[in-house]
Amino acid sequence: MKNSLKEKFLSPSKQTYQESFGKIISSFCILIIIALVVSILGFVTTKGIDTFTQSKINVFDFLFGNVWSPSSTGANGKPEVGAAPMIVTSFTVTLISAAIATPFAIACAIFMTFIANNRGSRLLRSTIELLVGIPSVIYGYIGLTLVVPLVRSIYGGTGFGILAGAIVLFVMILPTVTSLTVDSIKSVPDYYIKASYGLGATRWQTIYKVVLKISLPGILTAVIFGMTRAFGEALAVQMVIGNSITMPTNLTTPASTLTSQLTTGIGNTIMGTLQNNALWSLALVLLFMSLFFNILIKIIGKRGAAKYES
């Protein structure tokens, strides 16, 4: 009797077992996610560098070369896999759409937090939330039936091109940028605003000199988030950009982004060939850019936090 009591007290209780069970299960789930991320990074990287290790393509030729035609050999006796036209197009589309979206997003955010009454801001907010949910193919379809003909009628040509892509992307990233900007403007402490009004500043002076200055890191983060989305967006862009792999010379001739080339190309090439590996290298560039944007957001977040803590 005495022994069994001692054993009972010295051995782990039922609760301890439950506890370790729960810990193991939940850690296992998080391990699955980590394994997924690591294997995505690993697989895409190994596939992507095949172009450079197996086919001995120079990385600089790949990044800065102007001619993309993996099935034919160029002047230096190697296949031509210059990805510069697509990289340039991707960046141009992203930057233009972010440049158009930012003022609109900031205006909407200011309107929601300072100008509109409760109902107006709630209405605008729920519409914008709804827009976040609209699938990208629908944006692409609207771009195809509305934006492309519009560009065609104004600038001539086919209408397909960077301009059409940037307009579609602008509408796509607007909700993301707006809702993140609202969050950052709302996080400005109320006493700054009250102090500014108390000093006799007008509403615009308060917004411009106090609110926007304090929320600048947050707004930058919002814009970069939008750019991440624009850079990685595939189908909507692919439908309106025209998909011709040439160095873009103006905004209204067909071009091709990294993502659009990936979506159209992967199905038409054979696994393991250079044509296919070159596409994986494009995917690797996309991956790197996505990581780069992430790091940028982290840095801005840290510096922004440090600036206003002291």
Next chain:
Amino acid sequence: MNPKSVNRIATTVINSLVGVVVALLVLLISYILVTGLPHMSLDFLLSPSQSYQAGGGIRDQLFNSIYLVILTLIISFPIALGAGIYLAEYAPKNWIVDVIRTLIEVLSSLPSVVVGLFAYLVFVIKFQVGFSIISGAVALTIFNLPLLTRNIEDSIKSVPDFQMQGALALGLSKWTTIIKIIFPSAIPGIITGIILSSGRIFGEAAALIYTSGQSAPVLNYANWNPFSPDSFLNPMRPAETLAVHIWKVNSEGITPDANAISSGASAVLILVIILFNFFAHWIGKKLYKKFTVGEVK
């Protein structure tokens, strides 16, 4: 110019920018609905698609989309739940957990094409599963996991701390407390998150083109055996979803009435997503009332 008139001008500029945005939104939604609704007949919803002639419907694509959402949730929910519980309750505050959080953020910001290509490489090619619903569901799981995990973590964290303290004081283990007490109170938030993420999955196309494929084989809706190749429940068959269908008829299709099909299908897609949105908010409020004293935050 004195500050007052600058203030007036700035307000006008802001208001007109907002006006442009609102006009854009109204134009967008009404364009889809006005051009799409006339094509949205029962016949359109219930007849199979056609590749070469006009008059095709979207029956199989619509079913595939719904089936894919269900399969994806079945795979991703348990993992996201476990991960969310870990991050909310068990994760210590150290650099390893910081790295884990960063990895999840990276996953959520990866372009969906890259996620789709990864699933294509691993499942379709390496494991030789082929273009199939299950490959698509895995791709969408990867795409959905970070967002759902984040949502579950936030919902669990928003449960007041005294619930946990009370349960621990009664001698329950932490795990039992989480499952029996914390999780039920977090359900409203979690359900809202699930419905919103279903909307996202429903409209996703880029990750599916090379995983669940671009063909919709003829389905037999009377065959309930999931292992038979023409059964509608078979997860190993290729399945073109609604979103992929819209993309395909517009960019590669040779269907003569591509415009009619895509406007009809877009309207269906939008309506489903609007419905999901409303449903998510409604059920969130309803469940919150049921589980608490009834005050809505």
